[in-house]
């Protein structure tokens with residue numbers, strides 16, 4: 154772990170009852186998710202109605218009302234077609250990060266393909282006025298022991314942190330990633346050199362069971378998420394929450410896919426706005442940049 158301390162970390166040291174957590178949003182549309190990849194080819198994306206802005210508008214509004222800023226990791230493909238949303242997110246004072254160009258898992262790419270994919274996105278975002286671009290999140294938390302070369306490329310591309318390490322691989326008790334982090338907070342491996350890592354949060358007492366984001370947040374009773382966050386926070390550990398705009402759009406078109414995929418994508422969509430509003434009420438949040 155690094156020794157230097159930022160404002161959010163200092164606040165957390167001072168008062169563990171009011172720990173600031175990390176809020177992240179992955180901007181992709183409902184038809185671009187990994188679970189529908191076999192059903193919807195990339196070449197067909199243009200045919201689908203774009204709806205990400207419906208959930209995004211709601212998110213921006215509720216974040217404003219709680220005076221909360223977040224990190225928005227965005228697909229290059231979306232930013233190129235809807236640049237006005239980049240301006241709007243920046244205007245409201247949030248952070249923008251990279252979510253790849255077209256939502257391909259890193260373990261489906263070669264190092265050269267990955268470099269080209271994120272560089273294309275970085276150049277586009279900088280051209281759209283994102284001057285302070287620091288972070289990366291891989292689609293589906295897909296940096297694995299076999300694709301940890303990605304961190305070196307993220308570093309080479311000039312970014313400062315990565316938020317793609319799945320709870321499946323963290324905490325890491327076995328080689329090649331051994332570390333004794335007492336919770337899912339920001340850390341560094343020696344091999345990540347210049348960049349910081351923000352791992353996906355796991356439930357206290359249950360290593361490798363994710364919570365506080367995506368389908369886990371929608372599926373688990375709110376009381377469980379609340380308990381997990383309170384417990385980590387009582388130890389001074391911030392929790393990284395992640396959501397998607399399509400998770401706040403219960404009227405999105407539904408695809409006929411197998412039952413596990415249907416469940417994962419559609420479970421509790423209709424109650425998610427209310428649940429997330431409660432989370433903002435109960436906990437404090439800041440973007441990743443505040444923890445660097």
Ligand SMILES: [Zn+2]
Nearest residue numbers: 179181292293
């Ligand atoms: Zn994604």
